[in-house]
Amino acid sequence: MNRSWLWEYQRYDPKSERLVESLCTLGNGRFATRGSAPETPSDAVHYPATYLAGCYDRLDSVVAGRTVSNEDLVRLPDWAALRYRCLPEDEPPGDWLTPDHRTLRHHRVSLDLHAGTLTRRMLFHDAEGRRLGVTHTRLVHMGDPHLAAQRTVFRAYGWSGRIEVSAVLDGDVANEGVERYRSLAGRHLAGQQVGVEATGTAWLSCRTAASGIRIGLAVHLSVRPLAAVAGACTATAATQTSVLPIRRGRDVVVVKTAALFTSLDRPWAEPVRRAIEYAEHAPAFPALLSSHRASWLRVWSEGGLRTAGETGRILRLHAFHVLQTLSPHTAELDVGVPARGLHGEAYRGHVFWDELFVLPYLALHFPETARALLMYRHRRLPAAREAARRAGAKGAMFPWQSGSSGSEETQRLHLNPRSGRWLPDHSRLQHHVGSAIAWNAWQYGLATGDTGFIHGPGAELLFSTAQFWVDSATWDAGLGRFRIRGIVGPDEYHDAYPDATVPGIDDNTYTNVTAAWVIARALDLYAELPAARRPEHLARLGVGPDDLQSWEDVSRRLYVPFHHDVISQFHGYGDLAELDWDKYRARYHDIRRLDRILEAEGDSPNRYQASKQADTLMLGYLFRPAELSALFARLGYAFDDGLWARTVAYYLRRTCHGSTLSSLVHGWVLARQQGPDAWRLCQEALLGDITDIQGGTTGEGIHLGAMAGTLDLVERGIVGLDPCADGLHIDPVPLSEVPGSAFSASYLGHRDIRISFRPGRLGIRVPPSLLGPVPLVLPGGRRTEVAPGRERWFTLGGH
Numbered sequence: 001m002n003r004s005w006l007w008e009y010q011r012y013d014p015k016s017e018r019l020v021e022s023l024c025t026l027g028n029g030r031f032a033t034r035g036s037a038p039e040t041p042s043d044a045v046h047y048p049a050t051y052l053a054g055c056y057d058r059l060d061s062v063v064a065g066r067t068v069s070n071e072d073l074v075r076l077p078d079w080a081a082l083r084y085r086c087l088p089e090d091e092p093p094g095d096w097l098t099p100d101h102r103t104l105r106h107h108r109v110s111l112d113l114h115a116g117t118l119t120r121r122m123l124f125h126d127a128e129g130r131r132l133g134v135t136h137t138r139l140v141h142m143g144d145p146h147l148a149a150q151r152t153v154f155r156a157y158g159w160s161g162r163i164e165v166s167a168v169l170d171g172d173v174a175n176e177g178v179e180r181y182r183s184l185a186g187r188h189l190a191g192q193q194v195g196v197e198a199t200g201t202a203w204l205s206c207r208t209a210a211s212g213i214r215i216g217l218a219v220h221l222s223v224r225p226l227a228a229v230a231g232a233c234t235a236t237a238a239t240q241t242s243v244l245p246i247r248r249g250r251d252v253v254v255v256k257t258a259a260l261f262t263s264l265d266r267p268w269a270e271p272v273r274r275a276i277e278y279a280e281h282a283p284a285f286p287a288l289l290s291s292h293r294a295s296w297l298r299v300w301s302e303g304g305l306r307t308a309g310e311t312g313r314i315l316r317l318h319a320f321h322v323l324q325t326l327s328p329h330t331a332e333l334d335v336g337v338p339a340r341g342l343h344g345e346a347y348r349g350h351v352f353w354d355e356l357f358v359l360p361y362l363a364l365h366f367p368e369t370a371r372a373l374l375m376y377r378h379r380r381l382p383a384a385r386e387a388a389r390r391a392g393a394k395g396a397m398f399p400w401q402s403g404s405s406g407s408e409e410t411q412r413l414h415l416n417p418r419s420g421r422w423l424p425d426h427s428r429l430q431h432h433v434g435s436a437i438a439w440n441a442w443q444y445g446l447a448t449g450d451t452g453f454i455h456g457p458g459a460e461l462l463f464s465t466a467q468f469w470v471d472s473a474t475w476d477a478g479l480g481r482f483r484i485r486g487i488v489g490p491d492e493y494h495d496a497y498p499d500a501t502v503p504g505i506d507d508n509t510y511t512n513v514t515a516a517w518v519i520a521r522a523l524d525l526y527a528e529l530p531a532a533r534r535p536e537h538l539a540r541l542g543v544g545p546d547d548l549q550s551w552e553d554v555s556r557r558l559y560v561p562f563h564h565d566v567i568s569q570f571h572g573y574g575d576l577a578e579l580d581w582d583k584y585r586a587r588y589h590d591i592r593r594l595d596r597i598l599e600a601e602g603d604s605p606n607r608y609q610a611s612k613q614a615d616t617l618m619l620g621y622l623f624r625p626a627e628l629s630a631l632f633a634r635l636g637y638a639f640d641d642g643l644w645a646r647t648v649a650y651y652l653r654r655t656c657h658g659s660t661l662s663s664l665v666h667g668w669v670l671a672r673q674q675g676p677d678a679w680r681l682c683q684e685a686l687l688g689d690i691t692d693i694q695g696g697t698t699g700e701g702i703h704l705g706a707m708a709g710t711l712d713l714v715e716r717g718i719v720g721l722d723p724c725a726d727g728l729h730i731d732p733v734p735l736s737e738v739p740g741s742a743f744s745a746s747y748l749g750h751r752d753i754r755i756s757f758r759p760g761r762l763g764i765r766v767p768p769s770l771l772g773p774v775p776l777v778l779p780g781g782r783r784t785e786v787a788p789g790r791e792r793w794f795t796l797g798g799h
Contacts, residue, residue, distance in 0.1 A: 005114040012107035018699025029327025030145035032342035038082040039098040054335040056404040057208035059185035064422040073349020079258040081168035088161040116296040131157035143295035160247035172236040177345040194238040196231030202238035205272035214263040216271025220279040224253040307741040318707035331368040336376040344701025350401040354705030356436040363447040378457040380406025395468030419600040426495040426503040429488040434465040435514035447723040449748040466522035469515035481559035491615035493605035507571040519555035579608040613662035620669040660706035727775030765791035
């Protein structure tokens with residue numbers, strides 16, 4: 001295997017096992033299983049877990065004397081559990097062996113990114129000189145979204161005897177993967193029924209406690225050499241045990257083939273009965289492995305990104321986890337973008353604005369999947385409209401955290417582990433999530449030309465969000481401007497003014513500028529709509545054509561604050577105190593979670609010019625300089641490269657990067673400026689989860705937005721790929737650390753457009769099709785095209 005496709009851990013370290021489990025998760029876009037050792041139950045070190053996309057359940061808990069309701073992505077029964085011990089001749093049974101056993105001498109975990117398999121190899125060596133080799137190979141099938149399998153091979157060295165193997169299907173699980181949530185209710189599975197069929201298939205049926213989703217899981221067991229298998233059941237688990245002869249030169253092979261069905265599936269069938277039939281008729285492991293590899297080969301051909309060295313290897317890992325969470329199978333599901341993937345329980349499996357960093361990549365590689373994720377939002381428009389109505393506004397107010405229904409799932413209280421206090425959580429005031437949804441819908445339309453979407457569901461998303469912003473804006477006669485007040489921007493460290501009795505800040509620049517952009521694009525789209533569709537959309541909004549003039553006014557007169565010749569993050573930001581950064585770095589070293597540090601000291605980040613993550617600078621991630629300049633000009637403000645450069649430098653000095661998205665955005669902005677610190681920040685984004693840069697959070701689930709964002713950083717940031725109405729714009733800003741890259745892309749119906757970027761050169765190959773040429777806009781506004789079935793190379797002057 002090419003080492004650049006291999007992700008390995010050469011030794012067992014209990015301290016990093018949760019990290020390994022997250023980074024070695026396997027999935028297929030429908031469900032995923034953490035890369036845990038099958039020998040170990042859940043404990044302080046290990047956390048075996050399987051999660052199904054869109055499977056949520058709600059429980060009540062008492063927190064700080066208050067009853068709170070939380071909806072969680074549900075941890076499903078453990079299908080992969082396997083226990084074993086040696087039975088030497090004329091001796092008592094040995095211990096059940098695990099990676100934590102004292103006789104472990106060798107341990108290697110290998111994640112094959114190309115094939116989508118996880119292999120865990122161990123060697124146990126006891127005091128009597130007996131050695132036992134154990135190799136687990138696991139897959140979650142990328143071709144068949146209902147199947148997973150695990151093959152275990154036992155090999156004896158220098159002894160013979162028997163080995164006892166117990167395959168367990170364990171339904172006694174609870175959501176306990178995040179330490180700060182463990183005091184909350186987490187038992188989401190109820191009504192467990194278990195059994196073992198005479199055919200060697202164990203099964204488990206259950207349902208989620210409140211949402212009532214029915215789950216059927218079946219595991220077919222095969223052993224070689226053939227031997228009797230005894231089945232036993234408790235109230236929540238089915239165990240199949242076999243005693244197998246083992247000797248030198250004759251491997252013992254145990255295969256567990258799992259099938260998962262639920263009442264969410266279409267067409268509906270009794271989940272457990274369907275799972276039993278599916279598991280029993282599944283192909284043998286070699287055939288499953290072959291078809292699984294073939295499916296991954298197809299996925300990689302559409303979604304792969306090639307660049308040299310260690311950077312390329314990390315980007316492959318990132319793409320692997322994005323594609324396992326949001327695969328072509330996701331296009332068939334009613335699910336959103338879980339911020340922590342299907343890899344753990346952090347953020348409760350909720351959907352945030354992280355799709356802003358994920359959908360640009362998907363729209364250029366898997367447009368059907370991108371469309372499905374936007375339809376998740378569209379189906380929840382009624383809930384967003386109801387939320388706006390309750391807030392006294394028109395239009396749609398999307399939740400900061402979304403789950404199954406589209407209602408607001410943001411917790412009312414959050415725990416500061418440093419102080420042990422439960423504190424009010426005001427992050428639900430981040431209404432800018434609506435602008436992210438609208439931006440994604442617009443970008444998807446540019447990339448695909450899917451007028452069926454953009455004139456229908458996409459227009460509804462855009463119009464409803466624009467209407468919310470228009471209705472939320474209030475006129476300030478003194479300023480002669482519209483203002484948006486009482487909100488929170490992307491920088492969550494500022495959720496109120498110092499000593500204020502109510503939460504929220506006013507005129508967050510990112511929120512106001514993106515709101516103006518949304519309203520302007522809504523007006524553009526309205527003008528482009530077929531005449532027959534305009535009355536339909538206006539009727540849904542409850543407005544008439546004459547009302548659109550007020551939309552135009554708001555889009556041109558929203559307030560943007562400034563201070564010290566830079567763009568202010570929000571009104572009054574420049575009046576806040578300066579933080580003594582050197583003092584806090586010297587005292588705490590890692591100050592990413594400055595909010596927790598200050599609160600534990602009895603202080604608050606609301607008092608300081610200290611930001612958690614990119615906020616104002618997010619504008620540089622969404623908009624090219626010319627586009628940003630045009631936006632400010634539309635609002636009546638002067639904007640030039642000098643103002644932007646000063647603003648970037650100002651906030652870079654005042655940001656502690658408490659979010660994994662922060663270094664990504666700063667790296668992107670500096671890369672586009674050819675700034676000297678660009679690579680340092682890009683590298684931090686690349687290494688964020690791999691090195692667990694936030695100190696334990698990756699073990700609770702990967703950061704999907706940051707991973708997808710690094711792919712986007714190369715494709716749209718460095719190569720400068722930008723789908724637009726007049727063609728595919730390409731404007732590279734090369735970094736010496738990423739000298740070249742190659743990937744495929746989709747644009748206006750063309751699939752598998754091959755793009756190769758090398759220093760000073762750009763290659764475009766368009767596959768044969770009945771579609772017309774692909775229009776290109778190269779640096780300097782140079783317009784050209786590439787016909788289907790042709791490949792052309794272009795020299796990039798000045799690079």
